[in-house]
Amino acid sequence: MQRAAMRDQIDRRDQREQRARGLRRALVCAAAVPVMLIAAGCSSDSGSGDKASKGGDDGGATTSASKSASASPTVQAAVYKSLPEACKVLSEKTLDDLVPKAKSGKKGSSDDTSTRGSCSWSSLDNNGVKGSQFRWLNVSLLRFESDAARGAGDKLAQEYYRTQAQDARSVTGAKNTKSQPVQGVGDEATAVRYDLKKKEGSFKQETVVARTENVVVTVDYNGAGLAGEKTPDGDKLNKLAQKALKEAVAAVAKANGAGGDAGTPSSAPSKPASKSPSAEPSKDASRSPSPSASKKS
Structure with a gap:
């Protein structure tokens, strides 16, 4: 009887330890998820910001070049290029x-x-x-x-x-x-x-x-x-x-x-x-x- 009671206590203790270990793993995983999400979010924001910045720079340069080209005056070339003696x-x-x-x-x-x-x-x-x-x-x-x-x-x-x-x-x-x-x-x-x-x-x-x-x-x-x-x-x-x-x-x-x-x-x-x-x-x-x-x- 005593040995049977001891085995029951041991089994219940092992079960409690297993549940405790499972709970700790769950908490660790739960804590890791926000960190990953935050890291992913920062990476995404940084990339999009760079692209937007680059896009803005390229667009500005293109617009400036276009305005410069359109502002250049043009005139019809003269027909005669020389004179006789x-x-x-x-x-x-x-x-x-x-x-x-x-x-x-x-x-x-x-x-x-x-x-x-x-x-x-x-x-x-x-x-x-x-x-x-x-x-x-x-x-x-x-x-x-x-x-x-x-x-x-x-x-x-x-x-x-x-x-x-x-x-x-x-x-x-x-x-x-x-x-x-x-x-x-x-x-x-x-x-x-x-x-x-x-x-x-x-x-x-x-x-x-x-x-x-x-x-x-x-x-x-x-x-x-x-x-x-x-x-x-x-x-x-x-x-x-x-x-x-x-x-x-x-x-x-x-x-x-x-x-x-x-x-x-x-x-x-x-x-x-x-x-x-x-x-x-x-x-x-x-x-x-x-x-x-x-x-x-």
Whole structure:
């Protein structure tokens, strides 16, 4: 009986110890779960925060780059990239018609021949006691490059073309001034004619200006009958000046690789991209030099 009672006590004690060990394990596990959850939660928050931060940084950079690109000014590239030599834009035949006694052209001074150039010729046909016929011719070329701050080259050329035409119509002392458009030369052209009295005699002045894309061509041509010679015919001088203008405009197109009748707008070459400093007006020659001055040149 006693041994049976002792076995019962031992069995009950073992059962209590087993239950106690099970309870401790449960408490330990229960305590470990929140720690794991907290750790997992912190890891998740940190990852999402990094991603959000990175996303914010990338998005800001992209937006900034986009704004910078859209803010960059753009301007259409100029068509013509070079100019011909001003003293070679007219044929010998045309020079013989306009300035028959001219020996050679006088090249104007320029620090950048790719943007501006000019050449002048003078002719004095001496007829002895009957007097003499004086002629003076000047061709000037001015090329405008596109500029982000100032605008497209052809627009700048158009502004200068209008200024040239207006200046020709506003010469001090000019009489009988007439102005008319010239058809079939470049994109736009104007002819201005007037009479000008000087100490040497009465001069007939012809100024014809044309714009072809981003280049402005100006031809100044005048003549006078000196020492008893008759005054030259204004209509004839006008036709000769327009002939010279058309040749000069064609020479510009040819120098830039255009073929055909380059005196017309349709013959302009393709428009490659470019950027370089814009041209400034040339002031190499006046419109009406005196015969004595031309002799010295």
